[in-house]
Amino acid sequence: MKSFSMPELRRIKKEQILDLGKGLFLILLFAWLFYDSFLAVPLLAPLLLVWCRECAASRKEKEEERFQRMFREWILLLSSSLSAGYSVENAMGQSYRELVMMFPGGGAMADELRDMLAKLDNNQRPEQLLREFAGRHASDEVESFVEVFCTARGSGGSLNAVIRNTAGQMAEIMDTRREIGTILASKVYEQKIMMAMPSAVLLYVRIGSGEFLKGLYHNTAGVLVSSVCLGIYLSACLLGKRMVRFEI
Secondary structure, eight states, X not given: OOOOOHHHHHHHHHHHHHHHHHHHHHHHHHIIIIISOGGGHHHHTHHHHHHHHHHHHHHHHHHHHHHHHHHHHHHHHHHHHHHTTOOHHHHHHHHHHXXXXXXTTOOHHHHHXXXXXXXXXXXXXXXXXXXXXXXXXXXXHHHHHHHHHHHHHHHTOOHHHHHHHHHHHHHHHHHHHHXXXXXXXXXXXXXXXXXXXXXXXXXXHHHHOGGGGGGGSSSHHHHHHHHHHHHHHHHHHHHHHHHTOOOO
């Protein structure tokens, strides 16, 4: 199980509180727009779980993208250090220091390297540390790099060539992801606008011409219609988010 430092725990807690606050605001807004009654808040409370889950998934996706970028840069820095004549242990320390300068905000990759350097000081072998690292991060790129690195290290192969080839392959994959992301950027932006438009239009009508919506409030038929419309709206939002996600 991965352990977190106190700053990371505080950051995670702050993000969760922000997600919770935004979710509560949306539930209050929906209760007012669709039902004209805050008594609907308890009925809409399950939506808060869905919202927090989606926010957590989005953060995880961004953290994974940042990890992949940092990992690619790290193996390039590691290759440069090895080419300069450093031993593997010293090259890992040098590449870590340079990586922290490139990514001052830190990240999972920087934390992993810091832990590995601490264990290297206790005379643990780099191969074992990298295998443990690959076990914590189930990524094809990480697993391939660690497997080839350990094989080359054990057989006396050229580590520089192995690292350069791995970095090149990762660069191709990340470039492909970036190109697809650029192509889909406009669609993602449109999807976000379409998610907000129904609520924005309903809010505009509610504020500007509230009498047109009176038939939907405080009667059984109106509540049923509002509930069906809200269900379709939320389902469309979730479906739209799934459609613009991709994996390579």
